[in-house]
Every structure is written in structure tokens, then in C-alpha cells.
Amino acid sequence: AQRVTQPEKLLSVFKGAPVELKCNYSYSGSPELFWYVQYSRQRLQLLLRHISRESIKGFTADLNKGETSFHLKKPFAQEEDSAMYYCALSGPSGGSNYKLTFGKGTLLTVNP
């Protein structure tokens, strides 16, 4: 079974401080991993995915297969980064049936 764990429900940092949102996964295979974000009163949207290895809005995430983690990092948090962040994993769950499994989310608050 595939599982995504985001250990922190809430994370509060000050503007300009580094931020790291943790994501650990359980999956036997090579998953596709994503970070989705939901800003206040907006729709859920993709922030980044491990396969593209890009930096979006200053955020990066590295897939660590040894630790089965995909932590999201930003060196200097901004107030506009305040949002709910979801880590998600996509992989086959029985034959060729794919699922997209989300973590429970971390609410990030960046204080001025």
C-alpha cells in the first residue's frame, strides 16, 4: 500500500527564515512525487514535481529514496508563502491501476 506522511499539521516561521516541510512516503517501487499548494480562497494547484527537478517560487524538493522522503525547502520564507501544502505520490497499486495519494497537509504560516 502506498502512504504519504506529513508529520507537521502546522508550521509557523518568520519572514526571511528558512522553511522545510517534511514528507515521507511508503511505497515499494519508483513513485512519482509532487507538492501541491492551496492558497487562501484559491484552488489546489501543483507547486512542483520531482521528475522536473525545478525550483518554483524559490521552493525545491529532493527525492531521497534511501530515506523515502521528499521534503520541500525554501531558504527565505515570504509572507505570501502562507498556505496549505500537500505532498502527493502517484504509483501503481495493484497491476496497472494508478492512484494519487495525498498526505494530510501542512499549514504553513509565515509571520511578518
Place this chain on the structure above:
Amino acid sequence: KAGVTQTPRYLIKTRGQQVTLSCSPISGHRSVSWYQQTPGQGLQFLFEYFSETQRNKGNFPGRFSGRQFSNSRSEMNVSTLELGDSALYLCASSLQGLPRYEQYFGPGTRLTVT
């Protein structure tokens, strides 16, 4: 490009009834996925339709079903509603869908079962 639209935005139903939710994907997208979001369970994958066929399925009972039309619009049906079906139902469209492609989410339909 117009985003994903969902109708209705809010619904109140009684236990035992059935309900149909609708989702219109972004033009050109062939994949539509459905998710249930509740405070307790979070976001859970229901199923994905691609070119009118159910391609992937989550772990929900058979009361939850869906279909996709030739224009890629999708409907989700829940029969014999239970109180626990109260949730925000999100649909997402994607160019090619799972496992790799970006999902574009709609605003959701808030279903309340009384």
C-alpha cells in the same frame, strides 16, 4: 484558458438519496479525476477517467461511480447516500493524467448529507 468548472457548488441531500456531480475539464484535457476531501481522511482519490473509460480506481465502495462523455466532461454519482459521504468533492483535469501529469483542480462541490 478557462479552468475546471464544477456544478453545483453546494448540495444538501438526505440520507438514502442519490446525487450526481458534474465536472467540465480544461479544453483539450482527456483525463478527469475525482477526489473526496474530509477533515478526518483528507484528500482521497476516487477514480480517474480517460477517453470515456475508467482507467484508475481508488478504494471506495461501488456506491461511488462515474462516467465521462465524448467531450471529456465527467459526472460522478453517489447512490444511497450516507452521513459519512458529506465532503468536498474535487475534480481535476489533466492532459494525459496519472501517473505523471499535472492535475488542474476545480473549486469543488460541497455535499452535505442530513
